[in-house]
Amino acid sequence: MKLNLNKQWFEQRIRAETCDVAAGVSSPLPTTSQPDLQEIEGLAFGRLIELLRRAQRLSVSALAAKANVSVEEIVCIEGDAKFTLDPQSVQRLADVFQLPPRALEALSSRAFAHSPRLHQAAVSFAADSAKISELTAEEQAALAGFVKVLSSQDG
Amino acid sequence: MSGNTSPIWLFDCRIGALAPAELYDEILPDHLADTELLWKPIKDRRRQQHRHWDWRAKLADAAGYLFYQGFAVVAEGKTQGLMMVDRSKTARIPVQQGKDLVYIAFLETAPWNLGQQRLYRGVGTALLAAAIQCSLDDGFRGRIGLHSLPQSEDFYRKCSMTEFDRDPDYEDLIYFEMSESRAAEFMREIGS
Numbered sequence: 001m002k003l004n005l006n007k008q009w010f011e012q013r014i015r016a017e018t019c020d021v022a023a024g025v026s027s028p029l030p031t032t033s034q035p036d037l038q039e040i041e042g043l044a045f046g047r048l049i050e051l052l053r054r055a056q057r058l059s060v061s062a063l064a065a066k067a068n069v070s071v072e073e074i075v076c077i078e079g080d081a082k083f084t085l086d087p088q089s090v091q092r093l094a095d096v097f098q099l100p101p102r103a104l105e106a107l108s109s110r111a112f113a114h115s116p117r118l119h120q121a122a123v124s125f126a127a128d129s130a131k132i133s134e135l136t137a138e139e140q141a142a143l144a145g146f147v148k149v150l151s152s153q154d155g
Numbered sequence: 156m157s158g159n160t161s162p163i164w165l166f167d168c169r170i171g172a173l174a175p176a177e178l179y180d181e182i183l184p185d186h187l188a189d190t191e192l193l194w195k196p197i198k199d200r201r202r203q204q205h206r207h208w209d210w211r212a213k214l215a216d217a218a219g220y221l222f223y224q225g226f227a228v229v230a231e232g233k234t235q236g237l238m239m240v241d242r243s244k245t246a247r248i249p250v251q252q253g254k255d256l257v258y259i260a261f262l263e264t265a266p267w268n269l270g271q272q273r274l275y276r277g278v279g280t281a282l283l284a285a286a287i288q289c290s291l292d293d294g295f296r297g298r299i300g301l302h303s304l305p306q307s308e309d310f311y312r313k314c315s316m317t318e319f320d321r322d323p324d325y326e327d328l329i330y331f332e333m334s335e336s337r338a339a340e341f342m343r344e345i346g347s
Contacts, residue, residue, distance in 0.1 A: 001159065001285070002159070002161050003161035003163060003178055003281075003288050005342070006344065006345070007173060008345045009344065010163065010164035010277060010280070011164070011173060013284075013345075014164075014166045014173075014277035014280050016310065016313040017276050018310070018313075019307060019309050020264065020269045020307055021264055021280075021282075021283075021307045022262055022263055022303075022306070022307050023259045023261065023262040023301040023303055023304060023307065024208075024239075024260050024261035025326045
C-alpha cells in the first residue's frame, strides 16, 4: 500500500488532532478462539442424555416427568453446551438412567478437564455421537413445523 | 527496517514545524521491540488506559488471518504509532450498511506523543489516512469504522465521522464510522 499525500495535506489535517488518538477495545482479537474444553464436555453431557432418552424411547416431556426436572431443563441440557444443571437434577437423571451419579455430575459440571483420559473419552463420544443418519419421520415433521414458524416471522 | 513505506509528515512540537516520517504497511519486529523497550516502561509508569495492549500478542493472534493488516509510523528511527486493521467487518451507517469496510481494531500512539508535552502530533491522522487508503485499495471506497477510546472521541468527531451510541459489545466505547463521501473529502488533495 502506498500513501500519496503531500506536505500541505498533513499541515492542514494535523490541526484537527488536538487530543490523544487511540482506538480499540482491550480484549484480544476476536477470531482466535480455541476449542472450549469445558463446552465440549457440556456437549457430551447433552448428547449422552439425548441418546439415553431415545434409547428408552422417552420423549423430552416423558423424561422430564420421570426425572422430576422441567422440560426446559431437558431442552437446555440437550441443546445448550453451556447450560449447567443443578446437582439434584443430575442425581435424578442418574437414577433414571442407572448411571453412577458422581461420574455424571463430573461430566455435567465439566470436571473431566482435570482428567485427560476422561476428557478424551468425552470428546470422542461427542464426535462419534454426532448424527449422520437420515431424519426419522418425527424429526422431519418437527423440523418442518419449526421452519414453518420461523418462516412466518420473516417480514 | 524493511517493509513497504510511504513518506509522511508529522508535526514536531519541539520545533513547531512539520518533520518527515515514514508509514510502514506492516508491523515489523523492530516496531514490536520499540513497544516493549521504549513504550512499555513509560506506559507502566503513567498507568495509561491501554498500557495492557501487548502488540506482540496481537500480532501473534492475527498471524494467518489475511484480513488483518498492521501499520506503523516511524520518525527519528523510533516507532511513533501502530495500528491493526480488520477487513472482515461491515458498515453500520444506513446508506452503506452491510458493505465491507476497514475496521481499525487497534490504534495506539507512542506514550511520548500523548498529552500536552507530546513530541509529535499527527500520528493518529497519518494512521487514519492509511486505513482509508487501505479501504480504497481493497475496493471498499474509503469506508472505515472504529471504536474510540474516550479521550479520542473529539478527534473522530472533527474528522466528521458518524457517531453511534456506546456499544455494549465493545466495552461501552462509542463506534465511529466514515462514509465513502467523507473519506473522499478527508483524502482530498490540498494545495499543490
